[in-house]
Amino acid sequence: MPTEPAPVKVAVMSFAHVHAAGYVEVLKRAPGVELLSSDPGPHAADGELRGRELADRLGVGHVDTYEELLAWGPDAVVITSETSRHRELVERATAAGAHVLCEKPLATTREDALAIAAAVQRAGTVFMMAFPVRFSSSFARLRAAHDGGGLGEVFSVRGSNNGMLPTSRSWFTDPELAGGGALTDHVVHIADLLEALRGCAPASVTAVTNRVLHADRARAETAGLVTVTYTDGVVAAIDCSWSQPDTAPTWGGLKLSVAGTGGTVDVDFFGPSVRGLDGRTGRPIQLPYGADTDEAVLATFLDAVRTGSQPQPDLAVGMRTLDIVLAAQESAATGRTVTLAGV
Structure with missing residues (x-):
């Protein structure tokens, strides 16, 4: 009989990116995945649906801060924030020992990209770019x-x-x-x-x-x-x-x-x-x-988290693009x- 996949705790950091909701829907269907989100404000005041309100609509658990999210002990995080905030969130996630799937582009500056690379190297965790x-x-x-x-x-x-x-x-x-x-x-x-x-x-x-x-x-x-x-x-x-x-x-x-x-x-x-x-x-x-294609991206990432293998596209692809x-x-x-x- 087929074996159940090893359980994986996945944290979604931010709902800023338009792909965040789609990733949540895929992860909710994925076997062996526990899911939690956080999308701290302040958010734009022009009617964008964010934070706990969006989490409730998506049917996913939510905490108010990234500190609470990382204290939950996720095995992996999906970073779907504004691009300028990728560095901060990668540094926090990898310092907590979590594997990372990061939205594109990698960063807004070469300096931030190098800092992301250094954080991933220090942690020795899996890092994958989301290029569906x-x-x-x-x-x-x-x-x-x-x-x-x-x-x-x-x-x-x-x-x-x-x-x-x-x-x-x-x-x-x-x-x-x-x-x-x-x-x-x-x-x-x-x-x-x-x-x-x-x-x-x-x-x-x-x-x-x-x-x-x-x-x-x-x-x-x-x-x-x-x-x-x-x-x-x-x-x-x-x-x-x-x-x-x-x-x-x-x-x-x-x-x-x-x-x-x-x-x-x-x-x-x-x-x-x-x-x-x-x-x-x-x-x-x-x-x-x-x-x-979102499903294929996440399936590849989850397999890498479970096996410790390095998926493509990796950090080097993120740097070159x-x-x-x-x-x-x-x-x-x-x-x-x-x-x-x-x-």
């Missing part, structure tokens, strides 16, 4: 085509990650809390896919950004184009924006086009969906279907190409 798109079945098929030589020699990549302005969590548009805007939010996903697909280091980054869209609501860039040249000469162009209108039927999407001497593969990672119209309002409806973002920000500010030496 690399767990999709579409990416698995792309990877199989690439690894099997079906694309020949890859020479260029085009990626786009376009979404709605994230008004349900206003901190995403605050450069202090998020570290930037659409560039920070969206480039790391495609950078992670290229890391997983090709395993090649970035050599230089050139970027331009603007705030033409949503200028009255956003405090950071809302659109950008980032060009990454890798050490083997492959060039990747990444379109990142909050360009979906508020009336769009879905939050947005992520697409990748990989060109090689043997052919080109185009992937729409969120394309499979049922489309229709709302009979009451006449507005379009788009309901995606397919495997739950952040370096691309930081270089893109510098390039956009200076108008120059930024070289990444020894990343």
Whole structure:
């Protein structure tokens, strides 16, 4: 008979990120998981559902402080805070001996990223980045085509990650809390896919950004184009924006086009969906279907917690994808190409 998985106590630190609620729903269904959350205030005063009120709606236990949460003795924590607070929460979680799954991007500064790396090294705990798109079945098929030589020699990549302005969590548009805007939010996903697909280091980054869209609501860039040249000469162009209108039927999407001497593969990672119209309002409806990538991320993390193995994407991936973002920000500010030496 199959054995029950070893029990794991998982703490969710903060409900700031839009993925927090989805992770809670997955963890509630996961066998052998005890779950507790904390989301201390103060929170934004613009109607965002946070704290105990959100915990009650999600049906998850809640404590008022991180001290109480860590005193519970979690085996693992899921950090879904504002990006600028990742360092503090990783340091507190690892000091308590907990394994960490951290939302992307890793940090808002290189200094904070290095401090996170030092905290993880001191503790000797498992650390994993939450990059769900690399767990999709579409990416698995792309990877199989690439690894099997079906694309020949890859020479260029085009990626786009376009979404709605994230008004349900206003901190995403605050450069202090998020570290930037659409560039920070969206480039790391495609950078992670290229890391997983090709395993090649970035050599230089050139970027331009603007705030033409949503200028009255956003405090950071809302659109950008980032060009990454890798050490083997492959060039990747990444379109990142909050360009979906508020009336769009879905939050947005992520697409990748990989060109090689043997052919080109185009992937729409969120394309499979049922489309229709709302009979009451006449507005379009788009309901995606397919495997739950959040579920795959959390299953991988929980397995690593139980076995002590190091899952992917790891801390090094978080560091390298952040370096691309930081270089893109510098390039956009200076108008120059930024070289990444020894990343």
